[in-house]
Amino acid sequence: MSARIGFRHCDPRFGFLWLSAAQPAARWHADGEGPANYFADTPTGAWAEFLRHEEITDAADLAGVRRSLWAVELPGNGYASPVLPVAVLQGGVETYPACQDAARTLRGAGVARLEAPAAALLAGGASGSHVLPAGLANATPARDGRVWVLFGAVDVRGWLAVDGGAPPASVLPQVRPLAQRPSRP
DSSP: OOEEEEEEEEOTTSOSSOOSSOSOOBTTBOTTSOOEEEEESSHHHHHHHHHHHHTOOOGGGGGGOOEEEEEEEEESSOEEOOOOOHHHHTOOGGGHHHHHHHHHHHHHTTOOEEEEEOSSBOTTTTOOEEEETTEEEEOSSOOOOEEEEEESOOOOEEEEEEEEEOOOGGGGGGBOOSSOOOOOO
């Protein structure tokens, strides 16, 4: 495969790539280990990552969101997949150290690209839609989302797909919460 398209949300004031190590830690890199650029395999996955990290669960909160969404041409091969339990791959912030350790080990072995299951999307959340005479329907078979991470300096081409917009409310039910909320009595 010569290329794949990844999707990335970002603040509309900036470009779609981190260029330095001065980047907040995330699932696959710790402080000072950047740049690490994360891409989802679908626009829904990219929006889900944003919603999860901002802990947005109510459609009313989308009115204040202004993000850009980019479609980015990524290298087609050379991705390694970390070997971790699904609960860690898709867990909350408490699982980040294990993911960061796995990514650090892969990078130490010369890996510059990682592929993993999407942590933000629920199972089947990357299925997309079909257009039918009666309107839109969920595409079948169901499909799970993927995330691709490119470590270090990269030179990739991107296209701005959404300039200062908000994710569709239809993404909210597809998002796996980042942290479990304590139940209220």
